[in-house]
Amino acid sequence: MKNYLSLIFIVYTLTQITIDNVTKRFGNITALNNINLEIGPGQIYGILGPNGSGKTTLLKIISGILDQDSGSVKINDLDTRRDNIDVKRLIGYIPETPALYESLTPMEYFSFIASVFNIDRDSIIERVRAFASALEIESYLDNFIGSLSFGTKQKVAIISAFIHDPEIIVMDEGMNGLDPRSSKIIKDLLRDFASRGKTVIFSTHILEIAEAVCDYISILYKGNIVASGTMTELKKMAGMENNNLEEIFLKVTGDENIGNLINSLRESIDK
Numbered sequence: 001m002k003n004y005l006s007l008i009f010i011v012y013t014l015t016q017i018t019i020d021n022v023t024k025r026f027g028n029i030t031a032l033n034n035i036n037l038e039i040g041p042g043q044i045y046g047i048l049g050p051n052g053s054g055k056t057t058l059l060k061i062i063s064g065i066l067d068q069d070s071g072s073v074k075i076n077d078l079d080t081r082r083d084n085i086d087v088k089r090l091i092g093y094i095p096e097t098p099a100l101y102e103s104l105t106p107m108e109y110f111s112f113i114a115s116v117f118n119i120d121r122d123s124i125i126e127r128v129r130a131f132a133s134a135l136e137i138e139s140y141l142d143n144f145i146g147s148l149s150f151g152t153k154q155k156v157a158i159i160s161a162f163i164h165d166p167e168i169i170v171m172d173e174g175m176n177g178l179d180p181r182s183s184k185i186i187k188d189l190l191r192d193f194a195s196r197g198k199t200v201i202f203s204t205h206i207l208e209i210a211e212a213v214c215d216y217i218s219i220l221y222k223g224n225i226v227a228s229g230t231m232t233e234l235k236k237m238a239g240m241e242n243n244n245l246e247e248i249f250l251k252v253t254g255d256e257n258i259g260n261l262i263n264s265l266r267e268s269i270d271k
């Protein structure tokens, strides 16, 4: 598989992402509150947080899919609001729930994505075949997307994000629904991508994946960043040098006493 992956990424430039005082509100809900982050080239950056903490909102703003109310997101000298089209060329976005055209085949869908980016269909064939082979979906390339399993659709969404050879992959819960082998392949793929100076930003609820894959992690809680750094820095910050990410996560998001919560739930069910 390494050989396939080596074929995939050839040219790279270095990208620095600067998120400066970003705030986003939906009505009276503050989804993001003055977020500041620096994400450097070659990093795999994990955004963690409980449900509703603002992960998707942040990833969409970084990708230029959603506008912030205030603050800015810069990718090198590009501003995600001002230079939206150029930003979209740099980014491959994998949404939490893939929205794919069910009546197209994966191959037709990849050709469609290529045409959106003005790329000749023939030039993507080799890349698509390499990814499809690595993710073991070659035999589904000419089936209707509507007939595919959730995991296979997820793999189609992942491949489509790489079609235009982006500099940054933004993946929102992209490992959901993948079997252990596919998830290992995606982890290797992301590591390989980052080792070429490109950047990966992803959110996940699977803390083992974050701990195994991420160089840096930020934990969001109710729209605020409550902890940020490498695994070693997070452990130090939380005063939990011998603990794993799950324990640190529960501490900084205030859910440390989950055992008590479960006991009181159990008691109320038993009544």
Ligand SMILES: Nc1ncnc2c1ncn2[C@@H]1O[C@H](COP(=O)(O)OP(=O)(O)OP(=O)(O)O)[C@@H](O)[C@H]1O
Residues within 6 Å of the ligand: 026, 029, 030, 031, 049, 050, 051, 052, 053, 054, 055, 056, 057, 058
């Ligand atoms: N389009 C929207 N309209 C109104 N409220 C929204 C909208 N999108 C997000 N929100 C709210 O903003 C907050 C952050 O949502 P977001 O989807 O970013 O969280 P998340 O961390 O990705 O959650 P999850 O882990 O459940 O996917 C939530 O309170 C959510 O209800």
